[in-house]
Amino acid sequence: MKASAFKTVYWKEVVENLRDKRTMLSSVIMGSIMGPLLMVGLMNMTVKMQKDKSEKPLELPVVAMEHAQALETFLLAQGVEIKTIDKSPEQVIKDKDHDVVLVIDAGFSDAMAEGKPAKVMLYYDDSAKGAAKVTVRRARALINAYSKGIGNMRLQLRGVSPSLLKAVYIEDHDLSTKASRGAMLLSFLPYFLIIGLFAGSMYLAIDTTAGEKERKSMEPLFLNPVARSSILAGKLAATVSFGLLTLVLTVLAFKLTLPWYPFEKLGMSFDLNVTSMLLMFLVLAPLALLAGSIQTIIAAFAKTFREAQTYVGLLIMVPMIPSMMLMFLPVKEKLWMMAIPILNQNLIINQMIRGEVVGWDAIAVTFASTMVLGLALAWVAVQLYNREKMLFSD
C-alpha cells in the first residue's frame, strides 16, 4: 500500500516520540499531571493551616499583662493561652516565633479608670501569608469585643442605650454562590490547562525541527521526492497531536483529582461533568494548533536542540500573562475579548468554573479566532523550510 508523505511523516514522528521515555515523561505526563496534583496539595495544606489557626486555642504573647487584669480574665475566659516572651515584640515577629504580640500600655489601667480610651499595641506583619492573618484577626476581634463590652457597660451605667451608638447598621447580602467561591480557588485551572498544552507539544516541535537538523537527518529527509511543505505538515500535525494528548490528560487528571479538593470544608461546590469537559476541550483544541505552530517556527530558527529549548521554553511565559492578570483583576467579559487567543480561553474556562452559562457566540468567536491565527501560523511554519538557509546548521 502506498502512503501519502504527510501520513508517513506523521506516523513516523508519533511512533518515534512515543518510544522516547524522556518526551513522554517530561512533557506529556508531567505537563498534564503536575498542575492538578500541585493544586490539590497546596489547597489542602492551606485549608488545613487556616483551620488549625482558627480552631485551635489562640496563643497570644502579651507584654505587661499586669496593667490590665480585667482584660486578662476576659482573654482567659475566651480560652486564650496567654504567653510571655523574652525578646522584644519586634524581634518575635521578625523571627516568626508568633504571628502577633499584644503589648499593654503602661497607662492602661489609669486611662481605664478615668474612662479614657486605654491603649494596647498589636505587633504583626501585614505582609505575612494567609494563616498568620487569621491569628491577627482573632486577636483584634477579641480586643474589640472586650472594648465593646466595657463601652456598653459604661453607657448602661449612665442610663444610655448602647444601640444609640449604632446610627447605621449593615445587613450583608453575599451573592457569591458555592460554585463562584470554588471558582476563586480554581482560577489557576485555565493556566494549567494552557501550560500543559504548550508543554506537551514543545518537545516534538523542537525534536522534529532543530533536533532533526542537529542529528543531520534533515538534509537526507528533504531529498525524497515530496514537497517540503507536506513533510513539515506531517511534523506539525504530530506536534499538535501531542499537545492535544496532553490537554486531554490534563482535563482527565483534573477530573480525577476533584474528589481530593477540600471544597466542602470551604463551603464550596464544584463539579465537572462530561459536557463541560468536552466544551473545555473544544475551546482549547485550536490553541494546540497555535502553540505547536509558534513553537515549530521558533525552533526552526535555532541551530541546536538546546538553543531551541531555551527559546521555546521562554515562550511558555506568554500564556501566563492573561492567566495571571485574570487571577488578580476581575474583568467583565466582552465579546471582543473572545477574539484574543489565550485571553478568551481563560475567560471562558473561568466562566465555566463559576457555573455560569457560556454563550455560544463567545465559544464560536473563541474557536474561530484561535483557529484562524493557528492556521495562519501553521502555514508560516510549513513554508519555513522553503528558505535555503533554514536547511543547514553550518
Added chain:
Amino acid sequence: MISVQSISKSFGEVEAVKNVSLEAADGQITALLGANGAGKTTSMRMIYALIKPATGTVMIDGIDSVKDPIAARARMGVLPDARGLYTRLTARENIEYFGRLQGMTDADISRRIDEMVERLGMEKFIDRKTDGFSQGQRVKVALARCLVHDPQNILLDEPTNGLDVMSTRGVREFLRDEKAKGKCILFSSHVMQEVSAVCDDIVVIDAGVIRSRGSESELLAETGRTNLEDAFVHLVTGGQL
C-alpha cells in the same frame, strides 16, 4: 545521466561555485575531486536539487531539476554529507521510512530491503535500533536508505569519509555492482586513492571552478605527472607545483 550546465552559487559575498559544468554518464563512476572548501558540497547540493543554482541548469535523465525538483529527486539516490539516522528507530524502520516517502509499496520496500541487507551485509543489525551503531554500520544503513527506490542516478558526498578499510571496500564493491547495472554514479571526494581506485572519469574542482576533467590517465598526461595526487596539486596551483 546527469548533465550540469554552468551553475553558480554565492553565499553573501562568497562565490562558492562559479560556472560549473559537468557530465556524468550512465554506466560510469564520475568523481568530483577537490580539496575541503573547493565547492564540492555546494555543487552536489545544487545537482541534487536541495538548493537552487543562481545560474545554469541541471538535467537529470532529461528532467530539469530546477523547474521540477520533485521529479528529478525521484530519479536520484543521494547520500549527502549529512547522514544522520533516527536513533529511536531500527535500521529497517529507517529504510522503510524513506521507501514510503519515495512512494513505494510496502511489498516493494521489504523486497528491496532484503536485497540491500544481503549486498551490504547488514543481517546482524538490520532490526536493531540505530543508537550506538558504528560509523560503518551507519553508512551502510544510510546508503540502503537513500537507494531504497533503486534510482538510476546515485550521488554520494564523500561516501567513505571516516570508514575503516573493510567498510570502504564494501561500499566500493557496491558501487562497482551498480555501475555494472548501468547506473550513473557521481561522487565527490578529496581522497586521491579512492578516486583513483573506483572512478572512470574525474572532474577536478578548486575554488568553485572546474580546473580539468578526464580519466586518470588523461589527467596524468595533461599535467605530465606520474600519480593523481601530483597531477591534482599541479592543477589546483595553476601549474606552480
